Amino acid sequence: MSKRLIIWLAAIIVVIIIGAGSLFVVKEGEYKVVLKFGEAVRVEESPGLYLKIPFIESVSQLPKFQMTYESNPATILTKDKKPLIVDNYTVWRIKNPQNFLKTVQTVSGGVQRIDEAVYNTVRRKLSEVNYDNIISENTSRGNINDDITKDVSDAFVKDNYGIEIIDVRIKRTDLPVENKQSVYNRMISDRESIAARYLSEGDEESRKITSKADRTATELLAQAEADAKKIIAQGEQEAAKIYNEAYGKDPKFYSFYRTLQSYVTTLENEPVIMLPIDSPYTRILLGQ
Incomplete structure (x- = not known):
C-alpha cells in the first residue's frame, strides 16, 4: 500500500x-x-x-416529559400533636434545562431537592390543622394539597432551579400502629355518643308529634260531638214543629195516630193486658 x-x-x-x-x-x-x-x-x-x-x-x-416522584412515608405531628404517617407524590418537569444543570445537575439531584421541599411544606401545613379535620369526611384535604403545591412551586421559582412543580398530592394519612387502637376506640365512642343524641332527639320529636296528634284528635272529637248535639237539637226542634203543625191541622187524626203508636209500643212484646170492655182504648182495638 x-x-x-x-x-x-x-x-x-x-x-x-x-x-x-x-x-x-x-x-x-x-x-x-x-x-x-x-x-x-x-x-x-x-x-x-x-x-x-x-x-x-x-x-x-x-x-422533557412530566415525571412523578413518590416520597417515602414520614411521621408528622398535627396541630393537636397527633402523629400521622404521611406519604405523597409530586408531579414535576424540567422547565429550564440550563438552570437545572447549574443548580441540581441531575434528575436524582432534582428529586432530592423536591423531597426536601415537599416534606418541609407538608409538615408545616399539617402542623396548622387538627387531626380530626384531616381525616373527617368534610376534610379540607383538597385545599391543603393546593396550598402545598403553590408553596413548593413558589419556592422552586424563587431559587431558580429550572424545575416546574405541577402538582403535589397527599396519598395517605395514617396513624402509627401504637396509636391506632386508642384512636379507633375514641372514634367509636364519639359515634355512639352521636347515635345516642340522634335517638334522644328522635324520641323527643316522636313525643311532640304524638302529643300534637292526640290534642288534634281530642279537639276534632269534641267539635264533632258539639256539632252532633247541635244537629240533634235542630232535628228535634224541627220534628216538634212538624208535630205541632200536624196537630193544629187535624187534632182528631193526630190523637188517633198517637194512639196507634202507643199500641205498637204496648203490644211489642205480646203482653197480656186486662182492659175494661167499655174503655176507649178497647173500643179502638175492637174497631168500634
Whole structure:
C-alpha cells in the first residue's frame, strides 16, 4: 500500500470521526443541552439532527416529559400533636434545562431537592390543622394539597432551579400502629355518643308529634260531638214543629195516630193486658 493511500485513508477516518463527533440527534420527549467546557451554552428541544463543535462541545440529555416522584412515608405531628404517617407524590418537569444543570445537575439531584421541599411544606401545613379535620369526611384535604403545591412551586421559582412543580398530592394519612387502637376506640365512642343524641332527639320529636296528634284528635272529637248535639237539637226542634203543625191541622187524626203508636209500643212484646170492655182504648182495638 502506498504512502499516499495511507494518508488518504487516515484523512477519511479523521473526517468520519470528526463528523460523527459533531452530530447529535434530539428525540421526542428530551432536551439536549450543549456544554462548552462544562458550561451550558444552548438547548435543543425540537426533534432532529444538530451540529456541535467536536472535542470542545459535549451534549447532556435531560427528560422533557412530566415525571412523578413518590416520597417515602414520614411521621408528622398535627396541630393537636397527633402523629400521622404521611406519604405523597409530586408531579414535576424540567422547565429550564440550563438552570437545572447549574443548580441540581441531575434528575436524582432534582428529586432530592423536591423531597426536601415537599416534606418541609407538608409538615408545616399539617402542623396548622387538627387531626380530626384531616381525616373527617368534610376534610379540607383538597385545599391543603393546593396550598402545598403553590408553596413548593413558589419556592422552586424563587431559587431558580429550572424545575416546574405541577402538582403535589397527599396519598395517605395514617396513624402509627401504637396509636391506632386508642384512636379507633375514641372514634367509636364519639359515634355512639352521636347515635345516642340522634335517638334522644328522635324520641323527643316522636313525643311532640304524638302529643300534637292526640290534642288534634281530642279537639276534632269534641267539635264533632258539639256539632252532633247541635244537629240533634235542630232535628228535634224541627220534628216538634212538624208535630205541632200536624196537630193544629187535624187534632182528631193526630190523637188517633198517637194512639196507634202507643199500641205498637204496648203490644211489642205480646203482653197480656186486662182492659175494661167499655174503655176507649178497647173500643179502638175492637174497631168500634
